[in-house]
Amino acid sequence: MIDWLNQNSGVLQVITSVCTLAIWLFYAQLLYTTYRRDTRPRLLINKGVGKDDLGSPCLICNMSKEPIFIQCLVVELETSEGVFCTTATDPDESLDDDENRKPVRERTRQGPLHSGACIEVKSFRELIERAAVAGGVQVDDGLPRDREVDFLSLRLTIISIYGPEDHPFGAARTFSLDCSDVQCPQIQPMSLDTERLTSRKDKRQVEQWLWEYI
Template sequence: MTAIWLIYLQFFYFSYRRSNRPFMIIHQAQGDGPEAPCLFVNMSKEPIHVQSIVAYLDTEDGLRSCFITDYQRHSPEDSQAGEGLREGPIQPGGYLVLGSFNDIFSCHPEVGGDHSGARAALDGRKLELCVAVTHGPSQHLIGARREFRIRQARNATTLQAHSIYTEQLTSRRKRKDVRRWVQERFSPEQDSEQEDRGTEQKMD
């Protein structure tokens, strides 16, 4: 009987842990062209607070990064799209409109204004979107990351997601990458390699 109860307790524990784990989506909406909007959606059961959004672009001159600061915030109760605050939590079911992929390209001056020359050189290269957030129950930074491949054919640019899933960066090892994104923007005095502290529930 004790063994049965232990199995039940373990089952309920893992179910609770799984249901309260943060889950975020970086979504390419309405087509695969650069005019398609890019959404960041909070599918967690708790609010999340966005700390940093960075776009890494693979170019012939190396990896380029820029920070996305212009976006629209929407809650599940919004009946129509409207410009929202750039700060504050995203409620469960809420999302950010990061702009179109053209807008994201525009923060990279070397390709933002050129649809034929510089962008043609990006054929087969990648655009990686990375979002660093603080999750409601935790004091630590976690993140989400998704990679898109850039294709150029017949003077048209398309973007194809490398995977159907958004990578969830919640493990201790991956949280180091998330801290680095924030430090690149804000340059805090804290050592980037400082070990996580606190009473956060361990996440795999």
């Protein structure tokens, strides 16, 4: 056995070196994966509890390890007449003197959101109405007055700055709309999770919205 080890010592050293390198690569990949998970921003856009589907509040939760700074909320309403886009960053377009005396957090949704924190962003009905009005569509209680117009989906995009990152990032979720029953319209998420906007096209759109709405 000793003679065989002596005769094949060179091969054994190579095998040992390869195994050691593989172990180091495994731990390096593990550390990198952990680092990426800890430093990657993660937002959740969800439907909260409400009296009915359209009356449910839209919730934004920061599941990142560090705080984020919300810069802009963009609402896109897909209809049979086209896609209407507007911002929902501020609760109201105009503020009177009484509104201006309120705390900043009550006058705008811009600002920091700490890790594990959650904020409520209007009801889905209000978001639909805001986008519809921006597109010139008259609505009653979240539904189009013109029954020839169909509301198909609602997409909410959050544009934020994450502490370790130098550039803004976007997170979006789309909800399908079923308004066939005017007494009980339905809204349901079209994906199991919130989408991170990482493609070049998405990043260009995020920058365009910032220039337009900020």
